[in-house]
Amino acid sequence: MRHYENLVIVKPTFTAEEIQASIKAVEETITSNGGEIAATTSMGMRKLAYPIDKNERGYYHVVYYSVAPAAISEIERRFRINEDLLRFVTIKYDTNREITAWNKLVEKANKAATPAKEEVKEEVEVEVETKVEVEIETEAPVTEAPAEQEA
Amino acid sequence: MSEKRKYKKRYCKYCEAKVDFMDYKEVGALRFSLSERYKIMPRRLTGNCKRHQDMIATVIKRARAAALVPYTVTRKQVVTAPFENLK
Structure with a gap:
């Protein structure tokens, strides 16, 4: 080929x-x-x-x-x-x-x-990323909190 | 020996820009190596190196075959369109 x-x-x-x-x-x-x-x-x-x-x-x-x-x-x-x-x-x-x-x-x-489609995809990805970040942020104190309790 | 150099020393602009490949569809980039009548400019005037001159020559010939650049320009056309349709 x-x-x-x-x-x-x-x-x-x-x-x-x-x-x-x-x-x-x-x-x-x-x-x-x-x-x-x-x-x-x-x-x-x-x-x-x-x-x-x-x-x-x-x-x-x-x-x-x-x-x-x-x-x-x-x-x-x-x-x-x-x-x-x-x-x-x-x-x-x-x-x-x-x-x-x-x-x-x-x-x-x-x-x-495919400029239009890509833009849409990127936006979706960005949203997902922000969601993940939010989850991490919410999870982080949860993990810290038990640690403090244990301490 | 005492004669001064008439022109400043020429260098290859493509070498300076580190051009590895030229696309024949980007006609605006070919403009530098074309004369007003769309002839391929000689190396002694542009200062291109041999390698890049060979590249530009093949690319211009491809662009001519694809009707992006004219082969010849008649007297009428030369007045009306100097690089007008090259965008």
Whole structure:
């Protein structure tokens, strides 16, 4: 298994639902070829630096995944057939330095993907911590009190 | 021998920042090594070291393939958009 990253540009003429459907299809082609998706980020609708097939804009989506190197040619072949995509860029993360960078990027993407949920979780954790502290505080005098009594 | 150095000594900014990996999706970071016409700036002008120049060259080429950075800029475009869409 090797680490990869795929950037995919979806046609801007689609509606939001169609874009999501085509992104799902892209992710399915990766998973059906034995890939494990680690993280996904959508960079949203952006202006292209140069027109591709007379399109000025495009919907950018990035998928981080790990897959056996032999499967990449098949995945790329599928992408080439797929007419929803204006462009795809596959990047290999091979050396140790690149793999650490890949892990960082995945972490970053996962954080960005679930900011609202994480905040909620953190709040819950904070509440739990405070509760624990309160319990400790309540317990502490109890343990001390018998000690004093014994003394 | 008595000639003074015309420019101040150049150093690699990426070495100073200890950059180990560049992401081609962060286009703003590539700006330093791009000319006004989005050419890759030569090492003799930026002062980049060989290692980082190689890195930035591959990263810029990736960004070009992903349509984040243009390959060429025509005369019309050069007036309207100097690094406008790089954010």
